[in-house]
């Protein structure tokens with residue numbers, strides 16, 4: 001399919017980063033839940049690999065498969081389309097997000113769809129599909145419990161795997177009470193997690209049975225067999241793929257893998273790394289419609305393959321980003337993510353992969369500052385990533401691009417230049433320290449630096465600093481070790 | 490007698506020279522003859538992590554030239570700066586040459602120059618554990634003095650030096666205990682601490698919370714680290730909050746043990762920053 | 771609730787049973803050559819729960835047992851109404867109203883404690899997901915070591931829909947609390963024969 005490369009279009013929270021950040025840091029519920037959830041998931045990942053050596057072997061093979069599939073993407077997508085077609089399904093390619101939405105709206109119109117049920121899918125968040133369908137007067141319901149909660153709240157997911165991690169039980173109860181009165185059913189009697197879940201089961205059950213169209217994402221596309229593989233724990237994907245008469249799977253082109261063998265290698269990785277299970281509760285494999293008068297399965301099946309800036313990464317230093325299996329492991333270990341949660345990132349893709357992917361897919365037109373603002377360069381993400389995506393290296397490269405392009409004010413740039421030039425010679429370095437020492441008394445109180453101008457200003461918002469020593473180590477060494485020096489001070 | 494070259498790092502040179510002086514004594518006591526290449530300045534990691542690759546390359550080149558003059562092991566007083574040299578220099582310089590219209594051969598030559606110096610780099614505790622004798626014995630150890638240990642992210646993940654500090658200190662009668670969630674970054678991140686002070690500080694506070702818990706459980710005398718960047722950030726935060734829990738660089742602690750001066754009173758002098766802290770000796 | 775009987779002297783069976791139980795599933799065994807009726811009735815009774823009184827179960831017969839055997843197994847359970855899956859659209863409502871779904875499986879995986887079901891007109895997937903409880907009948911010969919081994923079996927004759935079930939339906943979406951029985955069954959049992 002290839003052809004001309006095109007920047008993708010992603011939704012963005014246009015408020016500046018400090019505003020998003022401060023809102024997140026002020027949300028104690030979110031911070032507590034995100035911290036618990038990420039720790040639990042990280043521990044799960046470590047534990048499940050510890051007594052399951054086959055999982056690590058499969059991971060190594062899966063990385064090779066996936067890298068090769070990205071290289072061979074054009075051909076494999078062709079093969080995939082053909083196979084789906086042979087089974088009676090339809091494949092559409094969407095270059096950008098609006099193209100994809102247009103395609104799905106047309107399918108819905110064609111099939112006179114009134115009600116849609118959905119599984120959790122990052123891609124449909126990426127293209128803001130729900131908005132388009134709702135504009136056409138179609139009722140769209142998210143059926144993943146977390147997604148259902150935040151859809152009721154009109155919010156965005158805060159974690160790939162735990163979308164409602166920023167909501168506590170009382171908030172969920174209030175949302176469900178309102179929902180119950182609107183749909184004329186019994187509200188949940190209390191805010192126990194079990195009771196709330198039971199309410200959602202009851203409420204959504206009727207919607208599953210009367211929906212005309214199901215929409216899913218997809219964890220993998222198998223080129224050889226023309227299959228879409230879906231992995232969930234709740235079982236909603238099973239209902240979405242078996243009950244409505246029309247099924248639409250919207251999947252990023254990078255989800256392609258070559259064949260059944262590759263599926264065998266990779267199929268357990270999302271669960272192993274995402275939730276620390278050997279396999280999620282439900283793995284659903286769709287390879288075609290089941291026909292007209294069957295009790296279950298779609299009569300019509302459409303697959304919408306979304307590019308939206310992805311193929312533009314092929315052949316660049318960022319190509320490995322396309323291997324991402326959206327397991328969320330990099331989010332779980334990221335110290336910044338653990339503090340601010342997903343919403344602060346301003347994009348549907350958050351955490352380390354999000355700060356890399358969002359500007360890359362959009363050719364740097366949105367959220368270009370995030371690689372600087374949301375990364376301490378601790379390297380935890382690359383250690384956790386099952387696909388060995390070199391996230392810190394990409395974050396560094398994006399920072400570099402950012403510096404080259406525009407950001408970094410003139411004075412910041414000059415500071416870094418000046419700093420490097422002076423410090424690249426021993427005399428310049430030592431002179432600059434002497435100057436700092438001479439000037440620092442203006443910034444001191446009780447023997448400590450309390451403030452400073454320029455770059456260092458941010459430090460002193462919340463921290464002190466000792467002054468430059470009366471005698472640096474360089475000076476001490478020179479005094480004590482050079483000829484005539486006093487070795488013993 | 491092993492000849493080693495000391496890489497003190499700019500932060501220790503300027504803000505905590507005592508840590509480097511302690512390192513010299515510690516090394517000499519263990520039979521090393523210490524050289525200090527006076528051409529050295531800074532490894533350039535600040536610029537590198539901020540995206541200023543040309544500036545970082547300038548400092549990296551200078552660093553390589555300064556240490557090429559030496560032979561034998563280079564002992565670095567920072568896991569992070571050692572990580573920078575070992576992990577990032579070869580590619581950084583290779584790319585830099587190409588970006589400035591150098592030939593592939595020139596780029597390769599810089600890469601291999603960087604690589605061969607990098608191969609001689611050890612972080613202090615890595616070097617100490619590689620020595621045959623663990624140095625001055627402190628007699629029979631019937632009980633250990635507990636300290637909370639902060640292992641920096643680059644030492645953990647770029648150098649994979651996760652147990653060295655404990656191996657160095659245990660025979661000296663000091664137990665280093667990591668806090669809960671030890672793998673979580675303290676929030677320093679070089680220029681990150683200045684570019685995004687809010688998150689950086691939230692992380693420092695989270696780290697202090699865990700350090701505090703661990704200290705309380707174990708009765709730890711202080712916090713010890715092997716990266717001055719993290720320690721300045723953590724102690725800088727503590728100081729702003731009037732928390733005077735002692736913070737020591739590992740060489741300082743080891744030196745106190747060597748000299749038989751390890752006592753709560755002495756360790757407490759490392760808490761809070763007072764005027765003249767830098768010239769306590 | 772967990773009932774694991776290590777039997778059949780077959781490491782794959784044991785591993786499967788163990789993992790299935792770890793996931794919160796019940797396990798029942800009918801020794802080869804014996805009548806599985808007793809184990810079957812025990813499983814149905816446990817899943818429906820005596821307190822719940824009479825219930826309805828939707829089932830489909832696998833190739834391993836014929837209608838006669840089925841009638842024999844179920845006769846003593848006269849408080850339970852058994853409905854056979856016939857692949858017609860009305861089955862959707864039946865499945866949604868049933869208290870228990872009973873299915874076979876095409877293969878099961880020891881390493882993960884999973885069972886795989888294929889959609890065909892006569893073997894539906896809905897009985898495994900719509901009712902609040904699911905009983906899966908597993909022929910011990912169909913237990914393979916790994917997921918890859920299982921998937922290897924289906925290569926080349928892929929049904930339009932298939933699923934691999936690994937434990938009950940669950941979520942941790944509300945404050946990270948684990949809850950079973952979201953959209954699929956919260957109670958699952960395997961009868962190995």
Ligand code: SF4
Nearest residue numbers: 324325327328330385
């Ligand atoms: S980048 Fe790696 S760790 Fe992060 S979601 Fe993707 S696959 Fe998982």
